[in-house]
Amino acid sequence: MIGPVEGMLATAVETAGAAHLTLIDPDSQGPEAAGRMAKAAAKGGTDAIMVGGSVGAAGRALEDTVRSIRAESGLPVILFPSGVSGLCSNADAVFFMSLLNSRSASYLIENQALGAPLVYKYGLEPIPMAYIIVEPGGTVGWVGDAKLIPRDKPELAAAYALAGKYFGMRMVYLEAGSGAGDPVPPKMVAATKRAIGDALLIVGGGIRSGDAARRLVEAGAEIIVTGTGVERSEDVEAFVREITSAMKGL
Numbered sequence: 001m002i003g004p005v006e007g008m009l010a011t012a013v014e015t016a017g018a019a020h021l022t023l024i025d026p027d028s029q030g031p032e033a034a035g036r037m038a039k040a041a042a043k044g045g046t047d048a049i050m051v052g053g054s055v056g057a058a059g060r061a062l063e064d065t066v067r068s069i070r071a072e073s074g075l076p077v078i079l080f081p082s083g084v085s086g087l088c089s090n091a092d093a094v095f096f097m098s099l100l101n102s103r104s105a106s107y108l109i110e111n112q113a114l115g116a117p118l119v120y121k122y123g124l125e126p127i128p129m130a131y132i133i134v135e136p137g138g139t140v141g142w143v144g145d146a147k148l149i150p151r152d153k154p155e156l157a158a159a160y161a162l163a164g165k166y167f168g169m170r171m172v173y174l175e176a177g178s179g180a181g182d183p184v185p186p187k188m189v190a191a192t193k194r195a196i197g198d199a200l201l202i203v204g205g206g207i208r209s210g211d212a213a214r215r216l217v218e219a220g221a222e223i224i225v226t227g228t229g230v231e232r233s234e235d236v237e238a239f240v241r242e243i244t245s246a247m248k249g250l
C-alpha cells in the first residue's frame with residue numbers, strides 16, 4: 001500500500017519531472033545545525049530530508065536530529081538506516097531497503113526482519129526499496145559488504161534493479177557511495193530505468209553540481225540525493241537551489 005510520503009514523492013516527480021532529497025547524517029553535526037541545514041534546503045527546493053549514516057547514526061542524537069529537522073523545515077523525514085539502530089519513532093517514513101548486491105545476510109534480510117516489528121510499533125511508513133551499490137561504493141560499500149557493480153557493466157545494475165521490481169519494490173536506489181569522485185554513470189542510469197519501467201529511480205553519491213544532476217535526470221533518474229555537498233556548503237539554500245533548478249522541469 002502506498003503511504004503519504006511515497007505518494008508525495010510520486011506527485012513531485014509527476015509535476016516537476018524529478019524530485020530532490022537532502023541527506024543529513026546525525027553524526028556530522030548537532031541537532032540545531034541539522035535543523036538549520038534542513039530549513040535552508042527546504043528554501044532551496046528540496047522535497048524531503050533523508051536522515052542516516054553508515055556509522056553512528058543512532059539513539060538520542062538520531063531522535064533529536066529528526067525532531068529538529070521536522071520542526072525547522074516542515075518537510076517529511078525519511079529514515080535511511082544502516083541497520084535496526086537507525087530506526088526511531090519520530091520520523092515520517094523509512095526507506096525499507098534490502099542491499100541487493102550485499103554478500104551478507106545481515107544487509108539482505110536480517111536487519112529488516114529485526115526492524116520490521118519496530119517499524120510497525122513506531123507507525124513509520126515503510127517505502128520498499130532496492131538498494132544497489134556501484135563502484136567506488138565508499139564507506140557504505142564496505143560496511144554493507146557489497147559486491148560492487150563495475151561502472152562499465154550497466155546490464156548488471158539493470159538486472160539487480162529488475163529483480164527488486166519483481167520482488168515488489170517500488171523504488172530502486174543506485175548508490176555510488178557518499179563522497180564518490182564521480183556519480184553513477186548516466187549510461188547505467190539509463191539502462192536501469194529502461195529495465196524497471198514505472199518503479200522510481202533514485203540516484204546518489206558524488207553529485208555536487210546542477211550539471212551533474214541534470215545529466216542524471218536526462219538519463220532517467222527521478223530522485224536525486226545529495227549529502228556531502230549540502231554538509232560542506234557555506235550557503236546551503238544556494239547550493240540546493242543550483243541542483244534543483246537544473247534538474248526540475250526539464
Ligand SMILES: CC(C)=CCC/C(C)=C/CC/C(C)=C/CC/C(C)=C/COP(=O)(O)OP(=O)(O)O
Nearest residue numbers: 025052053054082096097099111115139144178
Ligand atoms: C530497513 C532496515 C531496518 C535496515 C536496512 C539495512 C541496510 C540494507 C543497510 C544498507 C547498508 C548500509 C550500511 C546503509 C547505510 C545507508 C547510509 C545512511 C549511507 C550514507 O551515509 P553517509 O553518512 O552519507 O555516508 P558516510 O557513512 O560515508 O558518512
Ligand SMILES: O=P(O)(O)OC[C@@H](O)CO
Nearest residue numbers: 178179204205206227228
Ligand atoms: O554524500 P553524497 O556524495 O552526496 O552521497 C549521498 C548519498 O548517495 C549517500 O548515501
Ligand SMILES: [Mg+2]
Nearest residue numbers: 025028053054
Ligand atoms: Mg556520514
